[in-house]
Structure formats: C-alpha cells, structure tokens
Amino acid sequence: MNSVDVTNDLQTLLSGKNVQFNLSVPHLVEKVLDRKEGILTSSGAVRATTGTYTGRSPKDKFIVEEKSTKEKIDWGAVNQPISEEAFDRLYTKVVSYLKEREELFVFEGFAGADEKYRLPITVVNEFAWHNLFARQLFIRPDGRSRQAAEEPFTILSAPNFKADPLIDGTKSETFIIVSFEKRTILIGGTEYAGEMKKSIFSIMNYLLPERNILPMHCSANIGEEGGTALFFGLSGTGKTTLSADPNRRLIGDDEHGWSSTGIFNIEGGCYAKCIHLSEEKEPQIYRAIRFGSVLENVVVDDATGEPDYDDAFYTENTRAAYPIDAIDNIALPSIAGHPQTIVFLTADAFGVLPPISKLTKEQAMYHFLSGYTSKLAGTERGITSPEATFSTCFGSPFLPLPAHVYAEMLGKKIDEHGVSVFLVNTGWTGGGYGIGERMSLAYTRAMVRAAIEGDLDNTEMRTDRIFGLHTPIHVPGVPDQVLDPAKTWADEKEYEEKAIRLANEFKKNFKKFSNTGDLEKTGGPLI
Incomplete structure (x- = not known):
C-alpha cells in the first residue's frame, strides 16, 4: 500500500x-x-454537551x-x-x-x-x-x-x-x-x-x-515586581484557580515552555474546570465566561439560561473555555522571565502529605518524576471518585519522550536560575478521602502567597521523618496545627500507617524509571 x-x-x-x-x-x-x-x-456563553465522552x-x-x-x-x-x-x-x-x-x-x-x-x-x-x-x-x-x-x-x-x-x-x-x-x-x-x-x-x-526548551503542564503568573511563579498539577488540583490571582498577572493556565530567555504560554486561552464554580471563590474565572466562551457539559436552566455549576448531571468534569484576554489581569504578550518559584500541586487522597513543603533540587526532580496526585471524578472515563495515582511530570498522558529527559531539564534550570520549589497538598486533611475534608482554599492561597513572596525562605522548618519533606512551622494566615498532617488526624497511629503506605507507593512507582542515578535516595521518602 x-x-x-x-x-x-x-x-x-x-x-x-x-x-x-x-x-x-x-x-x-x-x-x-x-x-x-x-x-x-x-x-x-455557548453551552454544548459531548454525549458519551465527557x-x-x-x-x-x-x-x-x-x-x-x-x-x-x-x-x-x-x-x-x-x-x-x-x-x-x-x-x-x-x-x-x-x-x-x-x-x-x-x-x-x-x-x-x-x-x-x-x-x-x-x-x-x-x-x-x-x-x-x-x-x-x-x-x-x-x-x-x-x-x-x-x-x-x-x-x-x-x-x-x-x-x-x-x-x-x-x-x-x-x-x-x-x-x-x-x-x-x-x-x-x-x-x-x-x-x-x-x-x-x-x-x-x-x-x-x-x-532545549522544557515543555511544562503548568500555569504561570507574574507579580508587579516581575517575579514569575509556575504551578504544576493535574486537572482539578488547582492550577487554574491558584494562578488566577487578582494581585498577579496571569501568563497562562495550563501549558508553557521554558526557554533560555524565560517562560512563554503555549496557548491563547484557558480551559477551566467549573464544577462548583462561584463568583465569590473564583471571580476572575466566573466573570470570564461571557459571549464567545464555551461551556462544556454544564447544566443550564431551560427557562432562564442560567448555568448551574453545582449540578454534575452530565459529568464532574464540566469545563469553560475562554480566551486569555477574558481575564482582566493578564500579561500580554504571554511571556515572562525565568521563574523564581515553582509550586507542585497534589491532591493527596490519603490525606497524609503536609499542606506545604520546601523541596531540595533532588526532591523537586523526584516529585516531578513521581507526579503524585489523585485522579478526580470525571476527568477521565470511568473515574467516579478520587483515586491515588502517579502521573509522570504531572502530565504523563502528554509526554512522548522518556521521563528522565524532562526531569533532567528541570533540574538543570532549577540550578541555573536558583528557583525555590514547593510541594503543596490541595487534597485532604484530617483523614483520607471519605473521612477527612478537602484542604481549605483560603489556607492554600495563604501558603502559596507566602511561598511566592519569599516568606518561607528563612522560616523555621521541621523535617517529616517518613517523607523527608521540609515543612514550615508557621505560615501567616494558616493555623499551625494544619501544617502538621499528623496532628489533624483523630488517630496518629492510623495516620502513620497510611503515611508509610503512601511512601511505599512512591517507592514502588519510582522503580519504573531508568537513568535517574541516586535520585530515589536523595529525593524520595526516608523509610
């Protein structure tokens, strides 16, 4: 043929x-x-439905x-x-x-x-x-x-x-x-x-x-004084929500490249999850949904035309697509200098990871390769409740090349530009899924703000004895107890059992990677 x-x-x-x-x-x-x-x-906005495949x-x-x-x-x-x-x-x-x-x-x-x-x-x-x-x-x-x-x-x-x-x-x-x-x-x-x-x-x-450009599944924004921040994470972990900060200009919400001169957006728009969307919690996204925007699988009142963002009749994976200039506070063109801060977002369904940790370069490469989070309901066919998963580089479905290629590029750029890297848990606290509750968005915003503004650069840290993560003792606007996940559980012994179980899952997952040297020892759990 x-x-x-x-x-x-x-x-x-x-x-x-x-x-x-x-x-x-x-x-x-x-x-x-x-x-x-x-x-x-x-x-x-236009509302369309997608039938079987949501x-x-x-x-x-x-x-x-x-x-x-x-x-x-x-x-x-x-x-x-x-x-x-x-x-x-x-x-x-x-x-x-x-x-x-x-x-x-x-x-x-x-x-x-x-x-x-x-x-x-x-x-x-x-x-x-x-x-x-x-x-x-x-x-x-x-x-x-x-x-x-x-x-x-x-x-x-x-x-x-x-x-x-x-x-x-x-x-x-x-x-x-x-x-x-x-x-x-x-x-x-x-x-x-x-x-x-x-x-x-x-x-x-x-x-x-x-x-020699690192492609990244991340959102990005920039402060008034030029500090760029990147937010890595799978769908539903908060990339779009946390990067749409009224005090910072949005560069892009999902896909970027990191070249020898800095960051650039790969796209010209945003594709935001909008289940439970409200003007109070996410005003920039809510107001961006206007004429020319596309709502996907959102329930709409037949009489009034009002979207019901809390109704998951079609799917939990309801979406809004809109051009980036529908957000008021954006960087145009969608380009910025090298980032000062990187945030890895994980929705921990076990509820055992600290809400925020500062990572060494080796830990950053390890957690970048691991890409631990939870698949949230509706983002893929057949997912009806959160499931713990590992997605390489926080975007394994989109990586045609071997994972170590991307991790090595990230490590090199962290070294070259002195970037601070944080792991932020936007998942569960006080217990795993079904027992604990989702981390407060207000607390997460406060922690991310402190990380970006440099408030955590010289603060007192404790080292988690299971994961080896360095967690701040105090963060402005966040109760101290929240920062130590063991203290949020009713039974600390049960917490430790679940934490060790997750650490073992990290180790099991990491065995699939080659060409990573001593990274498992220098960046992974301590147990």
Whole structure:
C-alpha cells in the first residue's frame, strides 16, 4: 500500500465549497445556534454537551510508529504505537468523510506565544462549536497573513466518524492518532473538545526539547515586581484557580515552555474546570465566561439560561473555555522571565502529605518524576471518585519522550536560575478521602502567597521523618496545627500507617524509571 499524500489530500479537502476559514466569534456562535449544536446561556456563553465522552480517552490515543520517531518515543501504555498503514487507511476514510459534510470550519493559528518558538496549526472541524473552542484556546493571528518557517500541524476532527476496531486497528470507535512525519492529528468518535488541546500539547512535548526548551503542564503568573511563579498539577488540583490571582498577572493556565530567555504560554486561552464554580471563590474565572466562551457539559436552566455549576448531571468534569484576554489581569504578550518559584500541586487522597513543603533540587526532580496526585471524578472515563495515582511530570498522558529527559531539564534550570520549589497538598486533611475534608482554599492561597513572596525562605522548618519533606512551622494566615498532617488526624497511629503506605507507593512507582542515578535516595521518602 502506497503512503497517502497528506499535503495534496489536505489541499483538496480545504478547497471544497463546504469549507469556511477563520470565522469570527460572532459568526461561529451564530453557526452553533443555527446548527443546534449548543445553546446560549444568560451570560452569552455557548453551552454544548459531548454525549458519551465527557473526558479524555487515553486508551484510544496512538502515535504512528515511523522511521524518524521509532527510537525516540517512550513506547508503552501511554504512547501506544500504530502502524503507518493503519494511519493511512483511517486518514483516507476521515478525509472522505469530511469532504461530504455540508459545512467544515477551519481555524489557522499557532501554539506558542514566543514568536521564536511558535508552531503553526490548522484545525479542521466538523462542528462549529469545536472550531469556536479552537479559536478561543489556541493563539489567534493578529490580522496579518500567517507566515511561519515550518509546515503547520493539522488537526482533522470528525466526532461523528466512528472507527471499526477490527478493520482500523483501534481499540474502540474512538481514536486520537498523531503522525509526526505527516504532521497530522486524527480525532474521531468523541465530541470532547479537550482532545484537540491536549494533542497539540503532546506535539509540543516532543518538539520543544529538541530546541532545549522544557515543555511544562503548568500555569504561570507574574507579580508587579516581575517575579514569575509556575504551578504544576493535574486537572482539578488547582492550577487554574491558584494562578488566577487578582494581585498577579496571569501568563497562562495550563501549558508553557521554558526557554533560555524565560517562560512563554503555549496557548491563547484557558480551559477551566467549573464544577462548583462561584463568583465569590473564583471571580476572575466566573466573570470570564461571557459571549464567545464555551461551556462544556454544564447544566443550564431551560427557562432562564442560567448555568448551574453545582449540578454534575452530565459529568464532574464540566469545563469553560475562554480566551486569555477574558481575564482582566493578564500579561500580554504571554511571556515572562525565568521563574523564581515553582509550586507542585497534589491532591493527596490519603490525606497524609503536609499542606506545604520546601523541596531540595533532588526532591523537586523526584516529585516531578513521581507526579503524585489523585485522579478526580470525571476527568477521565470511568473515574467516579478520587483515586491515588502517579502521573509522570504531572502530565504523563502528554509526554512522548522518556521521563528522565524532562526531569533532567528541570533540574538543570532549577540550578541555573536558583528557583525555590514547593510541594503543596490541595487534597485532604484530617483523614483520607471519605473521612477527612478537602484542604481549605483560603489556607492554600495563604501558603502559596507566602511561598511566592519569599516568606518561607528563612522560616523555621521541621523535617517529616517518613517523607523527608521540609515543612514550615508557621505560615501567616494558616493555623499551625494544619501544617502538621499528623496532628489533624483523630488517630496518629492510623495516620502513620497510611503515611508509610503512601511512601511505599512512591517507592514502588519510582522503580519504573531508568537513568535517574541516586535520585530515589536523595529525593524520595526516608523509610
């Protein structure tokens, strides 16, 4: 079987009479409503639902095994290989399917706010609301013709096209397939818009290290005096919430690159979880949801158009997508200098990790590789309650390269720029999930503020005898008892048993890593 001619096929597809390029936000909203893909809420945002798939489908994600990538990709359960022949067959089917649609919507933009490192992208959508999502989440051209030194990566998104696993080599009707050589991403069988966003992040996680840039699953903000802070963490751990600080300018809420000159946002928008969203707790996010924004799987009152952010009828993983300039206090362009502070966010379902700890470089690399947190309900199919998990570099589903590549880059940059690193537990206190309670957001904000402002640089610390973490004795605005997790439990013996259990889980998980030297001894638990 001859390889498909992606360039020629794409040109033919995009020259069709059914294709509409770079529609404005009002025009796309009009299309969404005319096509009955969604409804308009009281704030002017579009609300769409995604049917069966209300989160990512990691088991349906593949990378094409090609000559140029075969020896580079960290193949396994995360980066599943698929043959070039299977990709070509499915590509041909998807292109034929899209040609037959009454309308197609195309967005041409970028990933990467720093012009020196940006990647041109073309997003082809079956749904108008998906194209609106892409326009709000990626970086929009500034009105000039798009000129770039490299060929764009193209997303072909066909939610209503379903694969046949027996014929197409997939595991289900759903597929997310990346071909690096053909610079193409195929998405089908799922209406969940986040697959587009995360596919581009995976691409950047492969390309940027080749240019000595560390790609990071983190949010970032900057203070009035120029101090930059990064927030790492999986979905639901607080990246978006904690970085949207009214006293600091937001650089970006989810994906960044760290180059030789500093930080840059990979995206042009935000994709915030909005379950239990309120104006009181998260005013910047709440107010950003207005005309042009996209609400995903949020319950809306039929009579008033009011969203009910507390209702998880469709999923716990309700989402809001909006352009970054919908936040009042942002850094434009989305670029800043080297960070002074890094915060690793973990939602500890065991409830045994301290609410904040200062890490050595070795501990930072260890916890970066470990990426301990809990999968929260709704962020993936089948997750209905928090589950303890380890996600390498706080983003294992999006890392095509071996983990040590990213950890070594992080360690080097911490050394080069004298960065302070903290581990912050936004999970449970006073007991594990079902017994204790979620850490107070007000306390977490106070701890993060103290870390960023340097209040913890010279404060008195205690060393946790199980995890070896250095925890402050006092933090302004936080009761001292909260800082010592053992003291928040009714039974300290039970606490110790659960803490040792978690420490052993860390050790068990870390055995999968190679090329890490003595990092387990110098950065891991003491027991």
